[in-house]
Amino acid sequence: xxxxxxxxxAFLVPLVSVFIAFAISGLxxxxxxxxxxxxxxxxxxxxxxxxxxxxxTLYYATNFMFTGxxxxxxxxxxxxxxGGEGQATLGGLGVALVxxxxxWPHWSLALCAAIVSSALFAALWAAIPAWLQAKxxxxxxxxxxxxxxxxxxLLNYILVNQLRPKGSMDPASARFPQATNLPGLDQVLGxxxxxxxxxxxxxxxxxxxxxxxxxVWFLIxxxxxxxxxxxxxxxxxxxxxxxxxxxxxxxxxxxxxxxxAGLMAVNTVQGEAxxxxxNSVEGAGFIGIAVSLMGRGHPFGVFLxxxxxxxxxxxxxxxxxxxxxPRELITVIQALVILFTGxxxxxxxxxxxxxxxxxxxxxx
Amino acid sequence: MDFAxxxxxxxxxxxxxxxxxxxxxxxxxxxxxxxxxIGLEGKMLAAAFASAALxxxxxxxxxGLLGGIFAALLMSAIHGLASITFRGNxxxxxxxxxxxxxxLTVLLGQNWFQLGGRTPPLGVGARxxxxxxxxxxxxxxxxxxxxxYADLISGHSILVYVSFxxxxxxAWLLYRTRFGLRLRAVGENPAAVDTAxxxxxxxxxxxxxxxxVLTGLAGAYLSTALSSGFGREMTAGKGxxxxxxxxxxxxxxxxxxxxxxxxxxxxxxxxxxQNIDLGLIVxxxxxxxxxxxxxxVVILAGFIGxxxxxxxxxTPYVKEL
Numbered sequence: 001x002x003x004x005x006x007x008x009x010a011f012l013v014p015l016v017s018v019f020i021a022f023a024i025s026g027l028x029x030x031x032x033x034x035x036x037x038x039x040x041x042x043x044x045x046x047x048x049x050x051x052x053x054x055x056x057t058l059y060y061a062t063n064f065m066f067t068g069x070x071x072x073x074x075x076x077x078x079x080x081x082x083g084g085e086g087q088a089t090l091g092g093l094g095v096a097l098v099x100x101x102x103x104w105p106h107w108s109l110a111l112c113a114a115i116v117s118s119a120l121f122a123a124l125w126a127a128i129p130a131w132l133q134a135k136x137x138x139x140x141x142x143x144x145x146x147x148x149x150x151x152x153x154l155l156n157y158i159l160v161n162q163l164r165p166k167g168s169m170d171p172a173s174a175r176f177p178q179a180t181n182l183p184g185l186d187q188v189l190g191x192x193x194x195x196x197x198x199x200x201x202x203x204x205x206x207x208x209x210x211x212x213x214x215x216v217w218f219l220i221x222x223x224x225x226x227x228x229x230x231x232x233x234x235x236x237x238x239x240x241x242x243x244x245x246x247x248x249x250x251x252x253x254x255x256x257x258x259x260x261a262g263l264m265a266v267n268t269v270q271g272e273a274x275x276x277x278x279n280s281v282e283g284a285g286f287i288g289i290a291v292s293l294m295g296r297g298h299p300f301g302v303f304l305x306x307x308x309x310x311x312x313x314x315x316x317x318x319x320x321x322x323x324x325x326p327r328e329l330i331t332v333i334q335a336l337v338i339l340f341t342g343x344x345x346x347x348x349x350x351x352x353x354x355x356x357x358x359x360x361x362x363x364x
Numbered sequence: 365m366d367f368a369x370x371x372x373x374x375x376x377x378x379x380x381x382x383x384x385x386x387x388x389x390x391x392x393x394x395x396x397x398x399x400x401x402i403g404l405e406g407k408m409l410a411a412a413f414a415s416a417a418l419x420x421x422x423x424x425x426x427x428g429l430l431g432g433i434f435a436a437l438l439m440s441a442i443h444g445l446a447s448i449t450f451r452g453n454x455x456x457x458x459x460x461x462x463x464x465x466x467x468l469t470v471l472l473g474q475n476w477f478q479l480g481g482r483t484p485p486l487g488v489g490a491r492x493x494x495x496x497x498x499x500x501x502x503x504x505x506x507x508x509x510x511x512x513y514a515d516l517i518s519g520h521s522i523l524v525y526v527s528f529x530x531x532x533x534x535a536w537l538l539y540r541t542r543f544g545l546r547l548r549a550v551g552e553n554p555a556a557v558d559t560a561x562x563x564x565x566x567x568x569x570x571x572x573x574x575x576x577v578l579t580g581l582a583g584a585y586l587s588t589a590l591s592s593g594f595g596r597e598m599t600a601g602k603g604x605x606x607x608x609x610x611x612x613x614x615x616x617x618x619x620x621x622x623x624x625x626x627x628x629x630x631x632x633x634x635x636x637x638q639n640i641d642l643g644l645i646v647x648x649x650x651x652x653x654x655x656x657x658x659x660x661v662v663i664l665a666g667f668i669g670x671x672x673x674x675x676x677x678x679t680p681y682v683k684e685l
Contacts, residue, residue, distance in 0.1 A: 028468075032475040080455055082402075138664035139673070141455050142611065145402065145604055146657040153654035161648065289459060326474045326481070331467030335460045343446035343457035 046318025055200020061310025067288025083144025085285030086151030091262025094121030122262020130254030381628030397571030405603025411583025433580030440576030
């Protein structure tokens with residue numbers, strides 16, 4: 001079978017997959033007796049119709065950029081890191097510890113410390129499964145799943161028994177000092193004279209996420225380590241033959257992957273909640289899988305897919321508000337995107353390949 | 365603690381082990397045939413919802429049970445299509461199935477019942493009731509053995525007995541029949557099975573179907589026997605605990621029984637005691653909840669008795685031409 005042209009592989013196949021996912025979701029909406037076109041209209045109005053809607057869309061998109069990049073880096077090394085959820089949980093703990101116990105004079109210093117701390121905590125949480133896979137041969141998918149649950153229990157224990165202020169009932173830490181609060185996106189855009197709603201949780205972390213997209217792109221395609229990661233992911237045997245150390249690459253890839261997932265805590269814990277909650281990750285770690293698959297592991301693709309999922313997330317909340325469609329519709333769309341871009345890739349790809357082959361023949 | 369409390373804890377161990385055991389055996393058939401299944405959770409959830417919804421609608425729990433099995437089979441069909449027919453990534457397919465079930469159950473539940481994703485509570489005919497085994501009431505007064513028979517062994521729903529009976533049945537099917545030999549072979553060396561003229565795809569689809577039926581039973585048990593009605597996300601990670609038990613059991617039926625009973629016991633203890641005081645140290649409840657996962661990680665890492673998965677697990681079979 002002829003290989004697809006690059007543009008078709010990078011854009012057409014994912015677009016067709018997403019289109020199928022949306023078409024099926026439309027059918028689901030029809031099945032529950034609602035109008036899919038009207039639903040889409042509500043979502044667009046709610047998520048993109050105002051700077052308020054955009055603020056939430058970008059806030060969610062920031063999370064998905066981090067977790068999506070995390071999954072993508074691991075995918076390049078041929079590793080399926082399903083543990084973004086747990087790694088981001090630990091990242092949240094890292095953010096909370098530096099924000100709670102160190103009196104920061106200025107938010108910028110607190111931000112730097114939170115970035116380092118969240119990345120460090122999450123990287124450590126990812127490094128253990130990586131080490132177990134590389135050294136002991138335990139399957140990284142299973143171990144990272146287990147580590148998600150262990151992280152949830154660990155955080156639960158720490159919140160209930162250690163970080164919870166005296167007299168408080170809900171399992172959450174105390175509020176962070178005012179000085180650690182990050183500037184909102186309205187303040188950032190205000191510097192350029194762009195008016196933006198000040199009532200949204202979108203904050204400066206968005207800029208960090210975009211910088212991370214560029215850094216990951218540079219890492220994967222323009223550094224020695226990135227080359228080693230890709231070589232290892234394409235063929236472990238060939239990489240080892242070429243002198244690449246499999247243990248080191250597995251560890252490095254997972255540490256970077258985990259650190260990226262952990263960074264989302266800067267956005268949610270420091271940027272939005274200003275305290276550590278029991279479930280601040282809210283499934284963003286898993287959405288990273290969909291985002292990474294849809295973006296084909298390329299940071300620019302991850303960026304676009306994260307925006308799409310940010311739109312879906314905010315649009316879904318609006319749907320639940322204005323129609324009878326619950327926001328779990330988004331979970332269904334997410335599942336279908338994972339299914340068609342990930343597991344059923346061949347089913348989508350074959351007909352496209354056949355079509356291209358037919359056109360090629362006519363030209364000759 | 366007195367004798368009656370021990371009986372109570374063991375009794376709830378049996379109740380809580382049952383869904384784990386069914387899901388664990390389901391995963392066992394699938395993974396022994398070389399199809400990894402991290403979608404056990406989703407299949408159980410779909411089955412739990414379908415069986416509660418149908419039981420409520422028809423008032424007949426058996427119809428509900430069939431509905432649950434059907435829902436789990438549908439999910440299995442997606443998994444089979446993705447991982448056998450189109451040779452896709454089995455792990456990604458499993459993840460997709462988990463989310464599909466998680467979203468669809470609430471979406472449809474809210475649409476049908478308007479109870480925030482729950483089904484209405486099930487009436488007497490619409491759920492599995494406890495069966496009193498013969499003579500249970502007569503022997504209840506005999507010390508020690510009486511309560512063990514009357515309270516611990518008797519008084520469970522039919523699905524509990526079915527699940528325990530499925531352990532020897534599975535062992536027999538896997539190790540004593542031609543079908544079982546082929547199924548295991550397909551998970552270890554599919555090329556050899558293909559050479560012998562047996563369809564690899566057919567065997568794997570059969571395994572995935574068995575997995576669907578068993579997760580269907582597990583889900584139906586959750587919503588129509590263990591509790592009376594479906595609640596959103598009611599599987600709450602049980603599918604993953606079953607997966608953990610499967611690894612702990614090294615993909616063997618009898619070991620699976622032991623692993624599921626152990627994890628069921630941990631759950632029963634975590635429900636009964638908030639914190640366990642061992643004198644020197646106090647075990648927090650969160651520790652008990654995390655223990656199955658920690659045990660699995662330790663087992664997988666091979667620190668205590670190495671667990672080696674079926675060799676062809678996770679890789680699609682490409683027929684040589």
